[in-house]
Amino acid sequence: MPELPEVETMARDLAPLVEGATITEAWWDWPPVVRHPAPDEFAHLIRSRRIEHVGRRAKWLVLDLSGSLALAIQVKMTGQLFVLPAGTVHDKHVHLRLTLDPGPVAGGRMWTGPRWLLFRDIRKFGRVGLYRRDGSGTILGPADQGELFGDHGPEPLEDAFTLREFRQRLRRRRGRLKTTLLDQSFIAGVGNIYADESLWRARLHPLRAADSLNLDQERRLYEAIRGVMGEAIVRRGSSVDDYTAPEGGGEMQEHLDVYQRTGLPCHRCGRPIRRFELNARGTHFCSWCQRLPLADRTGSNRSLARRARRQARRGRNWSDLEGLEAEADPLGSRAH
DNA sequence: ACGCCTACCTGCTTGC
DNA sequence: TGCAAGCAGGTAGGCG
Numbered sequence: 001m002p003e004l005p006e007v008e009t010m011a012r013d014l015a016p017l018v019e020g021a022t023i024t025e026a027w028w029d030w031p032p033v034v035r036h037p038a039p040d041e042f043a044h045l046i047r048s049r050r051i052e053h054v055g056r057r058a059k060w061l062v063l064d065l066s067g068s069l070a071l072a073i074q075v076k077m078t079g080q081l082f083v084l085p086a087g088t089v090h091d092k093h094v095h096l097r098l099t100l101d102p103g104p105v106a107g108g109r110m111w112t113g114p115r116w117l118l119f120r121d122i123r124k125f126g127r128v129g130l131y132r133r134d135g136s137g138t139i140l141g142p143a144d145q146g147e148l149f150g151d152h153g154p155e156p157l158e159d160a161f162t163l164r165e166f167r168q169r170l171r172r173r174r175g176r177l178k179t180t181l182l183d184q185s186f187i188a189g190v191g192n193i194y195a196d197e198s199l200w201r202a203r204l205h206p207l208r209a210a211d212s213l214n215l216d217q218e219r220r221l222y223e224a225i226r227g228v229m230g231e232a233i234v235r236r237g238s239s240v241d242d243y244t245a246p247e248g249g250g251e252m253q254e255h256l257d258v259y260q261r262t263g264l265p266c267h268r269c270g271r272p273i274r275r276f277e278l279n280a281r282g283t284h285f286c287s288w289c290q291r292l293p294l295a296d297r298t299g300s301n302r303s304l305a306r307r308a309r310r311q312a313r314r315g316r317n318w319s320d321l322e323g324l325e326a327e328a329d330p331l332g333s334r335a336h
Numbered sequence: 337a338c339g340c341c342t343a344c345c346t347g348c349t350t351g352c
Numbered sequence: 353t354g355c356a357a358g359c360a361g362g363t364a365g366g367c368g
Contacts, residue, residue, distance in 0.1 A: 003362090059362075076362050078346085093346090123345045125362070175339060183339090184363075192361065279340075281361065341367080350358075 002075050004156070004189025005232035007059050009250060010081060014061070015054040017083040018100060018117060022050045023065070025099040033095040033119070035074075036129035036142050045069065045130055046098070057139075058152050058188035068133040072148060079119060079126030086114040094120045096128060153187045156225050157233075161187075166222045171211050178206035178278055181225070190225065193238055193259045196284045198224040200258045205292040206283050212293075231255070258284035 002010065026043040028034060034042045049065035056062060061081070063071040073079070084090075086099055096119040119128060131148050132140050139148040153169070154161040169187075173180045180186050181195040190198070199206050201224035204217060213221065232238065237250035238259075257267050262275040266286040275284050 074362085077360080121345090122347070123360095125345060179339080182362085280342085282359095339368095341365105343365090344363095346360100348359085351356090352354105 002077075002079070002237070003059060003191035003194050003232075004056075004229055005194070005235075005252065006237035006250065007056050007061060007075065007189070008233050009236045010075070011054050011056040011061050014081055014083070018051045018063070018115075019054060020051065021100040021102045021115065022048060023098050023117075024048070024101050024114070027097040027099075028095055030095045030124065033121070033124070033126070033128060035127040036131065042130050046071070050103075051100075057149050057155075058184060059191070060149075062139070064133075065130075070131050070133055070139045070148075071128065072131060072139070073119065073128045074126055075121070076123075076125035076127075078123045079121040082116075082118040082120065084116050084118060086116045088116065090118055090120070093122045094118045095124065149188075151185050153183075153185050156187050156189060156229055161226075163219060163222045167215075167218050170213065170218060170221075173210035175210055176206065176278070177204060177208040177210050177213075177221075178283060180210040182279070182281075187225070189229070192281050193256070194225075194228050194232065196259045197228045197256060199290060200285060201228060203289050205290045206278060206285055207292055258286065260284065 023046050026046050028039065031039050036042070037045070046065070046069075049067060049069060051063050052066060053064040054061065055064070057072075059074065059076075061073040061075065063073070065071055073081070075081075082090075083100075098117040100115040100117055102113075102115055119126065129142075129148075131142075132144055134140055140146065141148040141150070154165065166187075170180070173186065175183075178195050178199060181190045181198065182192065196206070198221065202217065202220040204213070204221055232250075232252045235250055235252040235255060238252040238256065239250050258273050260282075261273045262284060263272050265271065266273055266289060269286065269288045271286060271288045273284055274287050275282055277283065
């Protein structure tokens with residue numbers, strides 16, 4: 001499940017393989033994979049474009065093409081990219097194929113023949129789109145209007161993303177902490193794995209009201225997000241479930257503290273990691289290290305607290321935990 | 337306006 | 353063995 005570190009790894013792996021190459025043809029077997037523009041126009045526009053740079057924004061790969069075009073690839077859950085000699089047999093999950101005339105490659109290497117850039121996506125969630133950049137370099141959305149990434153929050157690892165800005169953004173939010181971290185308009189690139197990991201590292205409960213943190217907690221969360229993301233990039237991301245980096249698997253999964261570690265000892269206190277569902281996502285945390293203060297459940301965010309009480313009465317959401325009914329207490333309020 | 341919920345997908349696992 | 357249900361989750365779009 002690619003998040004920021006996995007997509008960053010894909011971009012870094014892909015760059016030396018395709019930068020400098022020219023796209024000569026586009027093929028697809030499932031039109032919805034081309035989100036924008038209409039598939040025929042996409043094929044027409046992309047022909048003869050040179051791939052000038054491979055980068056990343058949020059969880060998207062962005063290939064800068066000649067003529068101020070940008071090929072944006074959203075891999076979502078199971079999207080993968082491969083570069084193989086043209087004509088290589090591939091399976092039915094490859095839904096888009098770009099034929100590349102390699103031309104001279106950085107480092108003086110010369111490919112001996114055309115290559116295919118393959119987009120493979122088992123679950124067909126991923127999409128590609130071709131967009132224009134305006135004079136200032138901003139990628140324009142459909143119909144050349146607005147910013148393609150206008151709805152996205154800041155990149156957590158950029159210098160421009162300061163603790164001060166993080167605090168300001170966090171205090172404007174009304175929802176729960178984890179829901180907020182997963183919201184791409186709050187911060188770009190955080191997904192389920194690194195949301196859980198960041199909250200564990202910051203010792204904050206996933207259900208905390210986002211606007212209820214004190215100064216120290218805000219700082220811890222800010223540093224946790226950046227620390228977890230930075231470390232995950234160095235380790236080439238996490239290889240879990242369907243996802244592995246094609247150019248060699250990431251190893252961050254061996255260094256995760258909570259994600260998919262239900263029942264295993266917390267790396268800080270030794271107590272078992274617990275799991276519950278939030279917004280239909282598995283949520284992993286340590287109920288000893290990550291407490292939900294009483295005040296949080298009652299006062300600081302009224303609408304949130306009201307909803308929490310209603311859900312608790314109906315016995316939904318955080319009561320149907322796997323196994324251990326007596327132990328199941330995602331609020332983390334039980335004394336050990 | 338904002339947050340929450342569902343649909344989109346398919347392969348794998350689990351249960352009968 | 354076979355089949356169906358359950359599960360994984362990023363995010364657009366609909367809903368309240």
